Amino acid sequence: MKDNILKKEFSKKDVQRARNLVTGNTGARITEGVGYTKKYEHHIEGDVWEENGRTWTIKNGLKQNITKMDKFKKIGKLPLFCPNCNTLMKKHLDKKVFPAYQKCFDCIVDYEAQLEKEGKSEEYFNNLKNQHIQFAINGYKEFMKDQMEQSNANYITEAGDVENWNGGKSKEELERELQEGIEFLENLKVE
Numbered sequence: 001m002k003d004n005i006l007k008k009e010f011s012k013k014d015v016q017r018a019r020n021l022v023t024g025n026t027g028a029r030i031t032e033g034v035g036y037t038k039k040y041e042h043h044i045e046g047d048v049w050e051e052n053g054r055t056w057t058i059k060n061g062l063k064q065n066i067t068k069m070d071k072f073k074k075i076g077k078l079p080l081f082c083p084n085c086n087t088l089m090k091k092h093l094d095k096k097v098f099p100a101y102q103k104c105f106d107c108i109v110d111y112e113a114q115l116e117k118e119g120k121s122e123e124y125f126n127n128l129k130n131q132h133i134q135f136a137i138n139g140y141k142e143f144m145k146d147q148m149e150q151s152n153a154n155y156i157t158e159a160g161d162v163e164n165w166n167g168g169k170s171k172e173e174l175e176r177e178l179q180e181g182i183e184f185l186e187n188l189k190v191e
């Protein structure tokens with residue numbers, strides 16, 4: 001009997017603690033009694049807040065970790081000079097092609113023209129296509145990993161606004177989607 005009461009108390013406090021973590025209400029007293037306090041903050045698109053030692057925002061309806069978003073942006077960061085020809089990279093196209101090619105647009109054009117002359121362009125373009133697909137797969141994995149972490153954190157609250165941030169998808173659903181997505185992209189690769 002005493003065991004049961006202890007278990008009940010523990011689970012109530014545990015749930016409250018978890019809710020406080022999710023809603024950023026970490027300083028709040030863990031209340032006794034039935035139910036939980038309704039006093040948690042609602043966050044809307046563009047809000048920025050501290051929670052569980054991290055900074056969060058809501059972008060496109062999704063709760064997102066700002067540190068991670070910054071890291072994600074850095075993947076596509078453009079160095080000042082092309083590592084291949086050392087000229088200043090400033091064109092819009094340089095920015096677009098650099099993450100996949102690691103050189104400027106002019107370098108790519110020159111290189112491809114050279115391969116064409118040597119009759120090696122088919123192999124090159126097949127490889128390139130596969131590289132692009134792999135690049136997409138890596139980015140997709142990273143994105144989905146992030147979504148799954150959000151999904152776990154949000155799952156705790158069960159009710160209301162927090163759950164809606166990720167469209168209410170479970171970790172299992174997201175994992176299945178991830179596998180299907182990877183499979184689809186892998187099949188696009190050239191043998």
Ligand SMILES: [Zn+2]
Pocket residue numbers: 082083084085086087103104105106107
């Ligand atoms: Zn270059």
